Amino acid sequence: MLTPRPRRAGSRGLSTMEVLAGMGLTLILLAALYSFRGAQLKATAAQNVYSDSQNVTRSVIDLMARELRMASYDPGTALPTSPAGGCAPQVKQGIIEATPNKIHFQQDLNGDNAIGAANENVTYDVSGTDIRRTDGNNAPVVLATGNPSEGLAFQYFDMNGAELVPAGSPAALTQCQRDSIWKVRVTVRAQLANPNPNIATRITSVAESEVAIRSRARELLAHRSARSRITLWRRSCVRWNSRSRRFSFGFASLRLVASKRSFWTRRR
Numbered sequence: 001m002l003t004p005r006p007r008r009a010g011s012r013g014l015s016t017m018e019v020l021a022g023m024g025l026t027l028i029l030l031a032a033l034y035s036f037r038g039a040q041l042k043a044t045a046a047q048n049v050y051s052d053s054q055n056v057t058r059s060v061i062d063l064m065a066r067e068l069r070m071a072s073y074d075p076g077t078a079l080p081t082s083p084a085g086g087c088a089p090q091v092k093q094g095i096i097e098a099t100p101n102k103i104h105f106q107q108d109l110n111g112d113n114a115i116g117a118a119n120e121n122v123t124y125d126v127s128g129t130d131i132r133r134t135d136g137n138n139a140p141v142v143l144a145t146g147n148p149s150e151g152l153a154f155q156y157f158d159m160n161g162a163e164l165v166p167a168g169s170p171a172a173l174t175q176c177q178r179d180s181i182w183k184v185r186v187t188v189r190a191q192l193a194n195p196n197p198n199i200a201t202r203i204t205s206v207a208e209s210e211v212a213i214r215s216r217a218r219e220l221l222a223h224r225s226a227r228s229r230i231t232l233w234r235r236s237c238v239r240w241n242s243r244s245r246r247f248s249f250g251f252a253s254l255r256l257v258a259s260k261r262s263f264w265t266r267r268r
Helices: 016-068 175-179 214-237 260-267
Strands: 095-099 102-106 121-127 130-135 141-144 152-157 183-192 203-212 238-241 246-251 254-259
Touching: 016 102, 016 141, 016 183, 016 203, 095 152, 095 175, 121 152
Parallel strands: none
Antiparallel strands: 095 102, 102 121, 121 130, 130 141, 152 183, 183 203, 238 246, 246 254
């Protein structure tokens, strides 16, 4: 037969109010943990969307940069050459069109003196919310979608770092400006919906890169160095030495020194 355990003096159980208070505190703690977990999941989802958009924009930028570096490349006679008296003489005219959101360029990659092979006639532009790449007469390929109207932007610079601003309607660079392009700044913007339904602001990702056109840089630098050599030669032909008060005429290694005084004496 079981005998009841004797109760300690002064001990009692929990009252109803104490049980309800404990349950209330437990529910409050669980609600806080649930809210924190939900906020963490939404932040993680937003971060994943941003990371995906960054991957897309960086991939587009890398592809454009790789091809733009070879723009106007022509080891033969596939592309026309700018006239000798132009603003950028004797450079390959491989940039066909250049606007704030479109660039069309050509390059003879296989050296067959013709523009017709794959990746030799490339156009990048934006149509609606799509960034597209067109190879020759093929159908455009969408590289990224869900972009704003300014999702693709180009800025053009000459060899001195001055920006070449498109003019006209629609805005576009002239032939002289296109021949002077030395560097292109490419900006890609992507906007994706926020996975958090309580936030209407879209997630924006921006990628930017500056690309120097290799063949154009070599041509323009060669032209600049040639002009510099001519200028230096002209300056070195005739010099006046104030200390010795003599004219110095120089041509290559031949130098003729004549006294200013004897020069005037002979004229008399």
